[in-house]
Amino acid sequence: MSVTAPKGFRAAGVAAGLKSSGAPDVALVVNDGPDATAAGVFTANRVKAAPVLWSQQVLRAGIVRAVVLNSGGANACTGPLGFQDTHATAEHAAATLSAANPRLLVGAGDVAVCSTGLIGERLPMEKLLPGVRSAVRGLSRDGGPAAAEAIMTTDTRPKTTVVAGAGWSVGGMAKGAGMLAPALATMLCVLTTDAVAGSEALDAALREACRLTFDRVDSDGCMSTNDTVLLLASGASGIEPTQQELTAAVTAAAHDLAQQLVADAEGATKQIAVEVVGAASEADAVEAGRSVARNNLVKTALFGNDPNWGRILAAVGTTAAAFEPDAIDVAVNGVWVCRGGAAAEDRAKVDLSGRDVAIRVNLHAGDAAATIWTNDLSHAYVHENSAYST
Amino acid sequence: MSVTAPKGFRAAGVAAGLKSSGAPDVALVVNDGPDATAAGVFTANRVKAAPVLWSQQVLRAGIVRAVVLNSGGANACTGPLGFQDTHATAEHAAATLSAANPRLLVGAGDVAVCSTGLIGERLPMEKLLPGVRSAVRGLSRDGGPAAAEAIMTTDTRPKTTVVAGAGWSVGGMAKGAGMLAPALATMLCVLTTDAVAGSEALDAALREACRLTFDRVDSDGCMSTNDTVLLLASGASGIEPTQQELTAAVTAAAHDLAQQLVADAEGATKQIAVEVVGAASEADAVEAGRSVARNNLVKTALFGNDPNWGRILAAVGTTAAAFEPDAIDVAVNGVWVCRGGAAAEDRAKVDLSGRDVAIRVNLHAGDAAATIWTNDLSHAYVHENSAYST
Numbered sequence: 001m002s003v004t005a006p007k008g009f010r011a012a013g014v015a016a017g018l019k020s021s022g023a024p025d026v027a028l029v030v031n032d033g034p035d036a037t038a039a040g041v042f043t044a045n046r047v048k049a050a051p052v053l054w055s056q057q058v059l060r061a062g063i064v065r066a067v068v069l070n071s072g073g074a075n076a077c078t079g080p081l082g083f084q085d086t087h088a089t090a091e092h093a094a095a096t097l098s099a100a101n102p103r104l105l106v107g108a109g110d111v112a113v114c115s116t117g118l119i120g121e122r123l124p125m126e127k128l129l130p131g132v133r134s135a136v137r138g139l140s141r142d143g144g145p146a147a148a149e150a151i152m153t154t155d156t157r158p159k160t161t162v163v164a165g166a167g168w169s170v171g172g173m174a175k176g177a178g179m180l181a182p183a184l185a186t187m188l189c190v191l192t193t194d195a196v197a198g199s200e201a202l203d204a205a206l207r208e209a210c211r212l213t214f215d216r217v218d219s220d221g222c223m224s225t226n227d228t229v230l231l232l233a234s235g236a237s238g239i240e241p242t243q244q245e246l247t248a249a250v251t252a253a254a255h256d257l258a259q260q261l262v263a264d265a266e267g268a269t270k271q272i273a274v275e276v277v278g279a280a281s282e283a284d285a286v287e288a289g290r291s292v293a294r295n296n297l298v299k300t301a302l303f304g305n306d307p308n309w310g311r312i313l314a315a316v317g318t319t320a321a322a323f324e325p326d327a328i329d330v331a332v333n334g335v336w337v338c339r340g341g342a343a344a345e346d347r348a349k350v351d352l353s354g355r356d357v358a359i360r361v362n363l364h365a366g367d368a369a370a371t372i373w374t375n376d377l378s379h380a381y382v383h384e385n386s387a388y389s390t
Numbered sequence: 391m392s393v394t395a396p397k398g399f400r401a402a403g404v405a406a407g408l409k410s411s412g413a414p415d416v417a418l419v420v421n422d423g424p425d426a427t428a429a430g431v432f433t434a435n436r437v438k439a440a441p442v443l444w445s446q447q448v449l450r451a452g453i454v455r456a457v458v459l460n461s462g463g464a465n466a467c468t469g470p471l472g473f474q475d476t477h478a479t480a481e482h483a484a485a486t487l488s489a490a491n492p493r494l495l496v497g498a499g500d501v502a503v504c505s506t507g508l509i510g511e512r513l514p515m516e517k518l519l520p521g522v523r524s525a526v527r528g529l530s531r532d533g534g535p536a537a538a539e540a541i542m543t544t545d546t547r548p549k550t551t552v553v554a555g556a557g558w559s560v561g562g563m564a565k566g567a568g569m570l571a572p573a574l575a576t577m578l579c580v581l582t583t584d585a586v587a588g589s590e591a592l593d594a595a596l597r598e599a600c601r602l603t604f605d606r607v608d609s610d611g612c613m614s615t616n617d618t619v620l621l622l623a624s625g626a627s628g629i630e631p632t633q634q635e636l637t638a639a640v641t642a643a644a645h646d647l648a649q650q651l652v653a654d655a656e657g658a659t660k661q662i663a664v665e666v667v668g669a670a671s672e673a674d675a676v677e678a679g680r681s682v683a684r685n686n687l688v689k690t691a692l693f694g695n696d697p698n699w700g701r702i703l704a705a706v707g708t709t710a711a712a713f714e715p716d717a718i719d720v721a722v723n724g725v726w727v728c729r730g731g732a733a734a735e736d737r738a739k740v741d742l743s744g745r746d747v748a749i750r751v752n753l754h755a756g757d758a759a760a761t762i763w764t765n766d767l768s769h770a771y772v773h774e775n776s777a778y779s780t
Contacts, residue, residue, distance in 0.1 A: 047707030047715045047731070077703050079716065079732030119700025120733050225704050296686070296767075297775055304776025310509025313467050314615050317437030325437045326469065341437070342469030343510050377686075379769050385687055386694025 002144025002160035005171035006194035008032050008234025011143035013150030016131025018072030018117075018124060024150035026131035027069040029190050030097065030139055035235030036110065038064035039202035041210045043227035049076030050083040051113040054090065055228060058112050062199025064232050065110040067190055068093045068132060069151050071175070073117040073124075076225040085123050086113050092129050096136045114188045114228045116153055116175060148173035151188055154384060159260040163253045168195040168237035170249045174257040187214065187261060189229040191253055196240035197233045204243060206231045209251040213258040216286065217373050218293045229254075262373045267380030270302050272357040273371050280366035284321035288361060289372035291315045299377035302357055307332040307350035313341065316361060323363040331360040392534025392550035395561035396584035398422050398624025402528035403540030406521025408462030408507075408514060414540035416521035417459040419580050420487065420529055425625030426500065428454035429592035431600045433617035439466030440473040441503040442616060444480065448502050452589025454622055455500040457580055458483045458522060459541050461565070463507040463514075466615040475513050476503050482519050486526045504578045504618045506543055506565060538563035541578055544774060549650040553643045558585040558627035560639045564647040577604065577651060579619040581643055586630035587623045594633060596621045599641040603648040606676070606762050608683045619644075652763045657770030660692050660747050667759040668752040674711035675760035678751060681705045682762070689767035692747055697722040697740040703731065706751060713753040721750040 004011050011029045018025040031038075040059035042052050058064060068089055075082050090111040097106045115123065138146075148158035152175050163170045176187030191206070210229055231250060241249070262271050274292045279285035292298055295315040301308035309330045316328060330338035335350045337343065357376075375381075394401050401419045408415040421428075430449040432442050448454060458479055465472050480501040487496045505513065528536075538548035545565050553560045566577030581596070600619055621640060631639070652661050664682045669675035682688055685705040691698035699720045706718060720728035725740045727733070747766075765771075 045704060045707040046709075046713075047703045047718075074700070077700050077728065077731055077733070079730060082732070119698075119704060120728070122733075225700075225707065296771075300772050300775035303772065306776065308509075310464070310467050310615075313437045314435060314509060317435040317615065319436075323436075328437075338467065338510070340469060341467055342472070343467070343512075377772060379772050381686075382690050382693065382767060382769050382772055385690035386696065 001142070001162055001171060002148045002173045003029050003171045003190050003192045004141055004144035005162040006169045006192045006234065008194050008236030009192045010139040010141055011147040012135040012138035012140065013143065013146030014131055014134045014138055016134065017127040018070055024146065025070055025072040026128065026135050027147035027150040028093070028132070028135035028139060029067045029147060029192070031065055031232050031234050033234055035196065035233055036063050036065045037197060037199040037202055037233045038062060039199055039206045039231045040112070041206055041229045043225060045225050047077065047225050049074050049115060049226040050078055050086040051075055051115045052226060052228060053083060054086045055112040055114065058109060061109070063110055064112050064230065065104065065106045066093055066097055067112045067114065067230060069114040069188055070128060071116050071151050071153050073115060073121060074119045074226050075115040075123050076119040078122050082122060085125055088125065089113050089128060089132065093132050096133050100136055112230055116151065116188055116226055119225060144171065144173065151175040154266055156264055159257050161253045161256040163249045165195065165241055165245060165249050167239045168193060168241060170253045172253045172257055174261060176261050187227055189257060191231040191250060194234045194237040195246060196235040196238065197246055201243055201246060202231050202233055205247040205250040208247050209254040212251055213254040216371065217258050217262055218290055258373065262375060265375040266384045267378045268375035269355065269378050270357050270376035271355055272302060272359065272374045272376065274359045274374065275369065275371045276361045276363065277369040278362040278364045278366060279368040280322035282368045282370055285368050285370035286372065287319045288316050288321045288363065289370055291319045292359065292361065293372040293374035296377055302352065303376040303378045305352040307337055307347045307352060309338045312359065312361065313338065321363060322365040327364040329362040333358055391532070391552055391561060392538045392563045393419050393561045393580050393582045394531055394534035395552040396559045396582045396624065398584050398626030399582045400529040400531055401533035401537040402525040402530065403533065403536030404521055404524045404528055406524065407517040408460055414536065415460055415462040416518065416525050417537035417540040418522070418525035418529060419457045419537060419582070421455055421622050421624050423624055425586065425623055426453050426455045427587060427589040427592055427623045428452060429589055429596045429621045430502070431596055431619045433614055435615050437467065437615050439464050439505060439616040440468055440476040441465055441505045442618060443473060444476045445502040445504065445618060448499060451499070453500055454502050454620065455494065455496045456483055456487055457502045457504065457620060459504040459578055460518060461506050461541050461543050463505060463511060464509045464616050465505040465513050466509040468512050472512060475515055478515065479503050479518060479522065483522050486523050490526055502620055506541065506578055506616055509615060534561065534563065541565040544656055546654055549647050551643045551646040553639045555585065555631055555635060555639050557629045558583060558631060560643045562643045562647055564651060566651045577617055579647060581621040581640060584624045584627040585636060586625040586628065587636055591633055591636060592621050592623055595637040595640040598637050599644040602641055603644040606760065607648050607652055608680055608762055608764050648763065652765060655765040656774045657768045658765035659745065659768050660766035661745055662692060662747040662749065662764045662766065663761050664749045664764065665759065665761045666751045666753065668754045668756060669758040670712035670756035672758045672760055675758050676762065677709045678706050678711045678753065679760055679762035681709045682749065682751065683764035686767055692742065693766040693768045695742040697727055697737045697742060699728045702749065702751065703728065711753060712755040717754040719752040723748055
């Protein structure tokens with residue numbers, strides 16, 4: 001049911017012609033309330049797309065009544081005119097929603113905008129604005145799946161989730177299959193809940209959820225210009241969970257979507273969990289895990305079903321994490337191929353025939369741990385990304 | 391003429407059976423003096439191979455009389471026994487050289503050792519030590535090319551250079567085709583000179599040369615466990631150049647070898663120079679250039695002959711360099727496809743049919759500049775690195 005699983009939300013997904021394929025490319029999520037509290041987390045990239053700059057301003061007030069999302073163009077690196085396009089999109093959505101339902105009283109400043117697709121080209125506004133009108137007409141309580149489909153780019157399948165609370169729930173949708181990297185996997189994500197929650201509670205829940213899920217997905221080390229994760233609360237359940245309950249549910253929803261992103265990453269043949277244990281701090285574990293996850297030689301080796309643990313050690317060695325090189329253990333799919341920084345169990349025992357790969361690195365420097373999720377580097381990744389814009 | 395171009399050096403390259411192909415795999419470079427001053431620069435990876443740990447100790451005294459180099463095995467992540475193997479190699483070389491020419495009086499502590507190949511496996515000492523003896527027997531004044539050939543791994547051709555000074559010269563050889571990354575391109579390099587120079591002068595010259603050449607090659611973002619660059623001076627010309635002359639010649643030799651490394655990088659179809667100008671500092675220019683050079687999406691786009699400047703901006707945006715996102719210009723092969731952070735000249739004008747690609751990024755934040763050299767990310771890279779150890 002995606003973003004419309006919680007009470008108080010309607011959504012739609014329509015084809016506006018932004019994609020040459022004719023596939024759906026404009027999504028709309030509307031919060032009918034009674035509340036309209038919201039929180040957002042955005043890309044750490046300093047080159048931010050126009051919709052990110054816009055939505056950051058919208059979120060400052062902690063109120064979001066609608067989100068317009070389009071695939072088929074990122075509206076990034078498009079200058080002041082690109083920002084005007086985003087502004088016009090929000091204006092148009094607000095006016096159309098208000099006309100359709102005067103009780104809503106939506107202003108442009110209550111409308112977040114998300115875009116995804118090729119960087120550096122203006123959006124065809126003559127197609128996008130009619131698409132927004134069409135989406136408003138198509139809004140429904142079961143429009144969540146259609147919205148999730150309309151935000152896909154190179155994704156092969158839509159990503160949706162529902163997490164049940166006690167009388168309330170969290171719903172969500174996400175897209176993203178490449179440019180998946182730290183400080184948000186390159187992605188758009190809208191989470192909804194019918195819980196009663198202030199924008200500060202939502203912000204705390206969302207930041208913790210992102211820190212533990214999307215921020216630890218590193219498919220190809222490339223950080224996007226458009227990453228946006230929004231959390232909208234309608235309060236329609238009338239139930240106010242504790243901060244802990246809210247954070248747990250939002251984190252579970254984000255985790256589910258993050259795993260779907262890794263599962264569908266561009267050209268991937270492996271879904272790899274790099275778990276670093278025995279670290280002196282969680283930050284050390286994240287740094288070491290990320291270094292392994294980003295290493296092209298580790299990723300190509302796993303594509304070739306080769307448990308090349310020397311490359312894993314070489315990747316850990318580039319970090320500032322606390323460890324002694326001759327105290328590191330490495331297991332690949334449960335086989336401890338490296339102990340004390342040198343060869344241990346026979347690498348031939350490692351079974352890499354399946355899609356899931358579990359790498360475990362023990363730094364023997366403390367009690368902290370973290371897991372980073374990534375993919376292999378395959379011919380299909382090279383193919384897909386060498387042909388994307390042409 | 392490689393490392394034997396300067397007076398006072400002999401070298402050899404022999405096949406000891408470390409490579410299953412039967413290709414040459416043990417090289418020896420001997421400094422017959424009268425001087426034996428030396429300097430070395432080593433990988434910044436904290437997981438260092440045994441020969442790196444050994445050679446760092448040797449270099450502490452600033453004296454090197456011989457260098458043993460082997461391909462066919464990195465002797466990295468091999469524990470205390472691996473270090474003993476390196477020690478035994480130096481001992482054996484010293485004893486054999488001293489027996490062959492008692493005038494030399496070589497001790498193990500004067501012998502640097504370099505290894506390259508697969509990480510995590512012990513060297514077959516029963517093959518390596520006879521290879522060292524065979525190399526001692528084969529030493530000659532024109533053995534430079536044979537030595538350069540014996541250190542190749544996935545290199546398709548040997549890399550050698552000669553730079554002439556006024557009555558003295560610098561010679562060199564290098565290997566390295568993958569794991570080419572900052573803090574030394576993954577590589578072995580021996581530079582020789584018959585200039586008269588103390589170890590401190592050599593150290594200053596070598597550090598400056600590496601900073602401007604090898605440290606700015608970033609083929610695949612992966613830092614090796616075995617990187618070693620050595621500079622040996624025989625003083626046989628009797629001429630003592632100024633520090634400036636020495637540094638200039640060593641830098642020229644290193645630059646030539648660095649370019650040969652990029653030209654022969656694994657699976658590359660493009661040789662890419664990322665020049666960042668208008669930076670607030672040289673460090674900013676290097677950081678921004680490296681971020682572009684390491685970006686898999688930029689590299690796959692160039693493999694596909696696609697001047698996808700949006701990905702270049704997104705890569706610059708992940709850095710801490712001083713810039714305003716709406717003030718960045720980007721040219722690809724001379725066409726300014728992006729000005730002021732937005733689309734400018736038609737990307738269709740960019741000719742990417744050749745092997746050389748020049749990316750120029752103007753940050754408009756100052757007067758500093760730097761160039762990073764890299765390659766594209768191709769199917770052949772994936773193929774070569776997914777099949778290397780198996």
